[in-house]
Amino acid sequence: MIDLFSDTLTKPTPEMRRFMCEAEVGDEQKGEDPTVTLLQEMVAELLGKEAAVYLPSGTMCNEIAVKVHTRPGDEVLADRTSHLIHFEGGGPGLLSGVLMTPLDGDRGVFTGAQVRAGAHARSRYAPPTRLVSIENTSNLGGGRVWPLAAVQDVGAAARALGLATHMDGARLLNAVVASGTPARAYAGAVDSAWIDFSKGLGAPVGACLAGTRAFIEEAWRYKQALGGAMRQAGIIAAGGVYALRHHVDRLAQDHEHARILARGIADLPGIALDPAHVETNIVIFDVTAPGLTAAALADRLLADAQVRLSVMGERRLRAVTHLDVSRKQVEAAVEAMARALRRG
Numbered sequence: 001m002i003d004l005f006s007d008t009l010t011k012p013t014p015e016m017r018r019f020m021c022e023a024e025v026g027d028e029q030k031g032e033d034p035t036v037t038l039l040q041e042m043v044a045e046l047l048g049k050e051a052a053v054y055l056p057s058g059t060m061c062n063e064i065a066v067k068v069h070t071r072p073g074d075e076v077l078a079d080r081t082s083h084l085i086h087f088e089g090g091g092p093g094l095l096s097g098v099l100m101t102p103l104d105g106d107r108g109v110f111t112g113a114q115v116r117a118g119a120h121a122r123s124r125y126a127p128p129t130r131l132v133s134i135e136n137t138s139n140l141g142g143g144r145v146w147p148l149a150a151v152q153d154v155g156a157a158a159r160a161l162g163l164a165t166h167m168d169g170a171r172l173l174n175a176v177v178a179s180g181t182p183a184r185a186y187a188g189a190v191d192s193a194w195i196d197f198s199k200g201l202g203a204p205v206g207a208c209l210a211g212t213r214a215f216i217e218e219a220w221r222y223k224q225a226l227g228g229a230m231r232q233a234g235i236i237a238a239g240g241v242y243a244l245r246h247h248v249d250r251l252a253q254d255h256e257h258a259r260i261l262a263r264g265i266a267d268l269p270g271i272a273l274d275p276a277h278v279e280t281n282i283v284i285f286d287v288t289a290p291g292l293t294a295a296a297l298a299d300r301l302l303a304d305a306q307v308r309l310s311v312m313g314e315r316r317l318r319a320v321t322h323l324d325v326s327r328k329q330v331e332a333a334v335e336a337m338a339r340a341l342r343r344g
């Protein structure tokens, strides 16, 4: 199987597993797990924030951040394609009682001007706009990297309006490796940010949310309330420690593999894709062959060549490169795609 479904599929390597087995542990909920504490310190340092909290998932990072930044009835601005809007079970409405207002970014990237235009002026009629969320890289935007200047532009616009800013950094380190922009420069332009360990970094569980000490203290309250506080979590947090030490620079390989895939399929008849849009490990493209839906092409690739992609729409497919996909497999996937399309 050549599994390009998602970078969430990555499995811990034997070395990571050994490191996890040997992790020192304690009661995480009491702040006594030395491995969790170490991981939190590493992430706070990486992102240039005062503090960080280890959470079971990136989704919980987003949901807790929204909860801390807002009050029920507030409005949150995020790109139309954002994970917060589409993939979190309606969490912002369910857990925080906020209104999500989508902005029309360009492949996930919007501007300070769009924030100014989208935010409601304070009035007795409008929902109070309170928070702006940036997703870097943008998942449904095809792994697009936010240029630092674009983050700073949105940050400045938000600050001028008195809005808080949050960065969904599920793949922030992909953005860092692709752009050369330090993580702390990105995170310095927003109030809160998090990274995921269970995507391209290859750890099995967890993410870390960072911000000011006061923000993280408040986040802890909701971590407890949502049942996200754990016990001997050092076993899983060690996967994150190992990933930050050994799996960051190698993300460049995933990006190279994504470029190979994009260049290989861009010219196939029946595919619409601009390879210049592939900046990190995500390749999103449209199926334009008459009479062939994205789902039908995906089924064909799986049945004929054991290549798995994810279907993102009637015509849209996504391939994600990661730790467990080799260059050879990517080249084989290109061949399989060409064969599948020749079948007409």
Ligand SMILES: *Cc1c(COP(=O)(O)O)cnc(C)c1O
Residues within 6 Å of the ligand: 008, 056, 057, 058, 059, 060, 062, 083, 084, 135, 137, 138, 139, 168, 170, 171, 196, 198, 199, 206, 207
């Ligand atoms: C995967 C993802 C999340 C959620 O992370 P989980 O750890 O899977 O809960 C949030 N935002 C983006 C952009 C993602 O791709």
